[in-house]
Amino acid sequence: MRKTLQLRPGVVISAISDDTARAKQYLTRAELKKFHLRSTALPCAFKENEDETVIFYFSPDTVEEADVDDWHFSYQKEQLEVLPSGTVIERMSTRRAASYGFFSKERLAQLHYEAVEEPVGFSLKKDGERVYFYDKKTCIRQPLMCVECGKHIRFKKKLCESCYEKDLAERRKIGNEYRAQSFGMKRESVLFFDLELTGFYDRDEILSISIIDGTGKLIMNTFVKPTHTHKWKKTEKIHGITPEMVENSPTLEELIPEIKEIFAGADNIIAYGVSTDYSHIRHIYETAQEQAELKSKIRCCAFEYVRYMHENHPELVHASLTDAMACFEIEWEGVAHSSIADTYGCRKVWERLFPNYYVD
Ligand SMILES: [Zn+2]
Known part of the structure; x- marks a missing residue:
């Protein structure tokens, strides 16, 4: 079980128990939904389930009232989906999802984010395929890769440490020859x-x-x-x-x-x-x-x-x-x-x- 999660560089949140969360009046996504609220900030803590899915807690200090459109689930069945956890998610357009900061896994990967929470919405493609949306706020920022080798984490100037050293040595050689x-x-x-x-x-x-x-x-x-x-x-x-x-x-x-x-x-x-x-x-x-x-x-x-x-x-x-x-x-x-x-x-x-x- 993870004890901490680094959501962004420098932003680390800790795993807490239900009791602690309740004592601090933290809200889960389901509770936010119930009270027609939405968080304006990154989650402040989390809980990891047995199946490694993650539930995030949000601080009551950083919530605002959700748009009226977002208050009620549609009652049409095909517009809803019940996830294995019992959470009900709603169909939404890609545009509306983006306005909430919700993106598909594919799009998040392009933005260098990885989802660890269950989806928060879905859309249907013309062929009926479902595309799930995840909240970018609860996604983990992935370290950026070296633009040269693509294998290692970036160190400086978009390069990994070894590619940077190689590039520096090359530039130094050219520069020193020019100066000499x-x-x-x-x-x-x-x-x-x-x-x-x-x-x-x-x-x-x-x-x-x-x-x-x-x-x-x-x-x-x-x-x-x-x-x-x-x-x-x-x-x-x-x-x-x-x-x-x-x-x-x-x-x-x-x-x-x-x-x-x-x-x-x-x-x-x-x-x-x-x-x-x-x-x-x-x-x-x-x-x-x-x-x-x-x-x-x-x-x-x-x-x-x-x-x-x-x-x-x-x-x-x-x-x-x-x-x-x-x-x-x-x-x-x-x-x-x-x-x-x-x-x-x-x-x-x-x-x-x-x-x-x-x-x-
Ligand atoms: Zn490299």
């Missing part, structure tokens, strides 16, 4: 950059720009004075740049010629989490063609790190620059989260990801 290849880049023509902003939206402005090259040489590191934003309390807490600090700094407009010149000499421009940085820095260019040219040079270190992480450390879930640096045991240079420290950090993570990135 020679990219033939010149250190001087690779740039790493980071921006600090007044906020995260397009209308927000740049507060600082840091650019270094592949040799580690500092190319630009400056505060930028915004032209239409005067306060940025929320982001100030993150990067620590106050309005006073940028008071006497150049505006973006003034820096544009220099940034354009720096970018023009670069083959790759790399940042960690490049989408916000790109969406702001692209405005230094006026034409869509210039912006597209910039975009073609930009590489995202976060994107590459996430791929590496999924392939080599699937147990990790966070992928901030701090996390990436911790993963490679890289120390911060300078004040963490200032744009210059982030830029140095980004460079180190990138060079760990792509050990043969440079020609030398």
Whole structure:
């Protein structure tokens, strides 16, 4: 005799005696029917009969009045069936059954449920064959099978543990080969950059720009004075740049010629989490063609790190620059989260990801 039933992952109910059920005022399906009620929740306990059929108990706290249509059995005999247990079930259309959450065994199997209770209704096919309906609430959710082998229970990404490990090893091999290849880049023509902003939206402005090259040489590191934003309390807490600090700094407009010149000499421009940085820095260019040219040079270190992480450390879930640096045991240079420290950090993570990135 089963002592517990796992109806759903994490939902386990226990077998109880009739006396306990009565003391708790639990209701069986037959009692619900008698009082014209219907349960809105999964059963809260069960009793297994000698013949292994299962009777479920429902809590009186989670019942509602059944539809009037459902109050009375039809009196036409062919519309009823007496089950071996003595329970009377009623003929109903598939549509009505579905509205109660009742389905055929075949349909439940497709939904990965298995019925352990007796049927709660039936329909008649044109050829007279009976199709029984079972209440999905009292069915046991079956573990999903691996989409690859179909033999074992799913572990991750719809695969069983061994198929997942195989798939991971394959992806890791391809990823590691991609990262280990020679990219033939010149250190001087690779740039790493980071921006600090007044906020995260397009209308927000740049507060600082840091650019270094592949040799580690500092190319630009400056505060930028915004032209239409005067306060940025929320982001100030993150990067620590106050309005006073940028008071006497150049505006973006003034820096544009220099940034354009720096970018023009670069083959790759790399940042960690490049989408916000790109969406702001692209405005230094006026034409869509210039912006597209910039975009073609930009590489995202976060994107590459996430791929590496999924392939080599699937147990990790966070992928901030701090996390990436911790993963490679890289120390911060300078004040963490200032744009210059982030830029140095980004460079180190990138060079760990792509050990043969440079020609030398
Ligand atoms: Zn498998």
